[in-house]
Amino acid sequence: LLLGQDGAKLSKRTGxxxxxxxxxxxxxxxxxxxxxxxLGHPNMPDDLNDSAxxxxxxxxxHVSTSTVRWSDDEMxxxxxxxxxxxxxxxxxxxxxxxxxxxxxxxxxDFAALIERNLERASDAALFQRLLDIDAPLEAEALPVLHExxxxxxxxxxxxxxxxxxxSWQGLTAGVKERSGCKGKVLFMPLRVALSGALHGPEMSxxxxxxxxxxxxxxxxxxxxxxxxxxxxx
Numbered sequence: 001l002l003l004g005q006d007g008a009k010l011s012k013r014t015g016x017x018x019x020x021x022x023x024x025x026x027x028x029x030x031x032x033x034x035x036x037x038x039l040g041h042p043n044m045p046d047d048l049n050d051s052a053x054x055x056x057x058x059x060x061x062h063v064s065t066s067t068v069r070w071s072d073d074e075m076x077x078x079x080x081x082x083x084x085x086x087x088x089x090x091x092x093x094x095x096x097x098x099x100x101x102x103x104x105x106x107x108x109d110f111a112a113l114i115e116r117n118l119e120r121a122s123d124a125a126l127f128q129r130l131l132d133i134d135a136p137l138e139a140e141a142l143p144v145l146h147e148x149x150x151x152x153x154x155x156x157x158x159x160x161x162x163x164x165x166x167s168w169q170g171l172t173a174g175v176k177e178r179s180g181c182k183g184k185v186l187f188m189p190l191r192v193a194l195s196g197a198l199h200g201p202e203m204s205x206x207x208x209x210x211x212x213x214x215x216x217x218x219x220x221x222x223x224x225x226x227x228x229x230x231x232x233x
Contacts, residue, residue, distance in 0.1 A: 001068075003067050026120060030078070031076070083120070095118075098122050126197055130210070147189075150227045160212065171190065175190065194218050
């Protein structure tokens with residue numbers, strides 16, 4: 001008997017899905033295969049990444065005769081794992097609806113940058129500030145920006161204008177020397193200003209993706225936001 005996560009018999013009323021609904025939600029088909037193949041077969045190794053390998057390992061004698069609970073979380077966990085194995089040609093059409101009007105060449109570089117940080121294709125929208133300086137910051141990121149303050153971002157701009165800050169290491173070392181900040185107090189305000197989010201790709205990759213002109217523009221934007229916040233308080 002297949003149960004829902006609440007322990008009741010799985011049904012439409014208790015959260016069952018149709019294949020069409022899952023397709024509309026963007027689920028990768030292979031993730032559904034993985035989740036279904038493992039029902040009642042809990043010892044199947046995680047490194048079986050395709051249907052042929054799953055079928056070869058399947059043994060009816062090892063299938064549990066007890067009731068089994070369906071897990072949406074487990075299905076989407078397999079979706080994320082599959083998402084991370086896609087090449088750019090497969091990934092780009094999935095994320096394009098969430099970051100429209102981006103030049104194909106830039107979109108390809110963007111996909112390569114964020115692919116390991118996606119759980120669903122729609123997560124691409126979380127990193128839109130990497131493509132558009134006018135994209136809003138995450139709500140959780142704004143306090144980090146304001147706490148750092150306009151002076152912090154002026155130090156960062158001074159570093160960019162005075163030395164070659166084409167590397168994350170060079171940028172952070174220069175800002176640390178000028179501001180006296182270190183650790184999370186140094187890294188997080190820079191991450192927020194450049195990427196718009198508290199989490200995401202490696203910052204060395206973000207710096208390389210943006211380039212000096214875009215880095216300066218985002219630091220100036222962060223400084224302006226801080227100045228407006230100070231003026232309004």
